Amino acid sequence: MLILEITTGTKTIIMIAAMIIVFYLFLIRPQSQKAKAEEKYRQGLKNGDRVITANGIHATVVSVNGVQAQVEVAPGVRINVQLNTLNPVPEKK
Numbered sequence: 001m002l003i004l005e006i007t008t009g010t011k012t013i014i015m016i017a018a019m020i021i022v023f024y025l026f027l028i029r030p031q032s033q034k035a036k037a038e039e040k041y042r043q044g045l046k047n048g049d050r051v052i053t054a055n056g057i058h059a060t061v062v063s064v065n066g067v068q069a070q071v072e073v074a075p076g077v078r079i080n081v082q083l084n085t086l087n088p089v090p091e092k093k
Contacts, residue, residue: 042083045069054085061086 045051049061051071059071062078069086072078 038087041088042086045083045086050089051086052089053081054087058089 045061045064047061047063050058051061052058053071057073059073059079062070062072064070064083067083068080069083070078070080071086
């Protein structure tokens with residue numbers, strides 16, 4: 001029977017590797033998936049979509065031009081905003 005002896009240095013390396021894997025699985029990967037989903041949402045914006053700006057202003061998308069969008073915040077009141085500041089309106093429950 002072969003018995004493997006694990007030294008203190010090997011235990012340390014195993015613990016560091018385990019910590020890196022845990023950080024990846026619980027912090028880095030979900031954050032990157034969320035960023036991809038947000039980017040996909042912003043790329044799919046079209047006229048008439050209801051959005052909320054980063055400042056909490058509810059608006060309707062009028063047009064999308066590159067990295068900017070023109071939104072209507074009140075009838076006849078249109079403003080230009082950066083596309084990355086727009087978020088979907090939460091669904092009512």
